[in-house]
Amino acid sequence: MQLAWLEDFVELARTRNFSRAAENRFVTSPAFGRRIRALEEWVGAPLAERKQPVSLTPAGMLFLDAATHSLDVLHAARAQLQNPAPHAEETLRIATGRTLAKTFFPDWCESINRRFGPFLVSLSTGGAQEGIMRLSSGDVDLLLSYGSPSTRLLIDPNLYESILLDHETLLPVSAPNAKGRPQFRISPTGDTPIPWLAYSPTLTLRSVLSQHLASLTHKLPLHMVCQADSYEAILEMAKRGAGLTWLPQRLVQDELKLGHLAVAGDAGMRVSFDISLYRSRRNSNARVDAIWQGLSSATKQVRK
Known part of the structure; x- marks a missing residue:
């Protein structure tokens, strides 16, 4: 059986015409007919009814799915082998969260490309524990x-080193009311229950926010109405007026400018935290090491 026979059969099924299919396959009609018969002999069953327009037999309908799938797999494998992935030394492989991938990574990646590149970046997104693994x-x-x-x-400093890249702030936000003020607002002494859009335990900032809330002298009357493992999902719920939440400033800054959200608490309700870069101390990639040393030097100069 030849690969060309499968391509002939798929073209015949598409055009439903022997002459047109032969023309599209750049062979004569007699030669095309012989190739279809050879395929039928290999399959062991007739695949097409010889009439106009051509119709597939039940066996032909079944075999069409197999032929199409086989061609897709083979062509994809061929394309991949003809264009092999770059060597690991040529690629900077980075893992991050979905929100950082949207709010921080593009500008940061552009800056390191200008400084240390150009080079290929392979970005994968997922939860913090997945990234650490x-x-x-x-x-x-x-x-x-x-x-x-x-x-x-989770990150052992004896095995991994880190660089502080930037700072971020969790802002308490809520959808605005008709007057443009937050629909739900934190009061330092209030006791009216506030609907709260909370983080799932899998999100990195869950512990950051929990630590901040626990440190407050007055326990906030938060009533959890939704818990999600996506900052973007919480953002959409907040915009719809489902409750109050804390979200990274970079994620909500456009929504605040457009008036879709309003800050719902004073400065004491804001939570600062870091954006950091980690690598294994055993990593021997020369490009990674050059970037790491450059970023480390820049960080030390800023601290001075």
């Missing part, structure tokens, strides 16, 4: 993550 197994070179008590607990 990928870093630990060597699947990625760098982990870009929010700094939190849970992250610091």
Whole structure:
């Protein structure tokens, strides 16, 4: 059986005409007919009714799915082999969260490309624990993550080193009311229950916010109405007026400018945290090391 026979049969099924299919396949009609018969002999069953327009037999309908799938797989494999993935030394593999991938990574990646590139970046997104596991197994070179008590607990400083890249702030936000003021607002002494859109335990900033809320002298009367493992999902719920929540400033800054959200608490309700980069101390990638040393030097100069 030849691959061309499968391509002939798929074209015949598409055109429902032997002459047109032969023309599209750049062969004569007699030669095309012989190739279809050869395929039928290989399959062991007739695949097409010889009439106008051509119709497929039940066996032909079944075999069409198999032929189409086989061609897709083979062509994809061929394309992949003809265009092999770049060597690991040529690619900067980074893991990060979905929100950082949207709010922080593009500008940061552009800046390191200008300074150390150009080079290929392979970005994978997921939860913090997933990113740490990928870093630990060597699947990625760098982990870009929010700094939190849970992250610091999971990343052993004896095995991994880190660079503080920037700071971020969790802002208490709520949909505005008709007057443009927050629909739900935090009062330092209030006791009226506030509907709260909370983080799932899997989100990195859950521990950051929990630590802040626990440190307040007055316990806030938060009533959890929704818990989600996506900052973007919480953002959409907040915009719809479902409750009050805390979200990264970079994520909500446009919504605040457009008036879709309003800040719902004073400065004491804001929570600062870090955006950090991590790598394994065993990483021997020369490009990663050059970038790391450059970023480390820049960080030290800023601190001075």
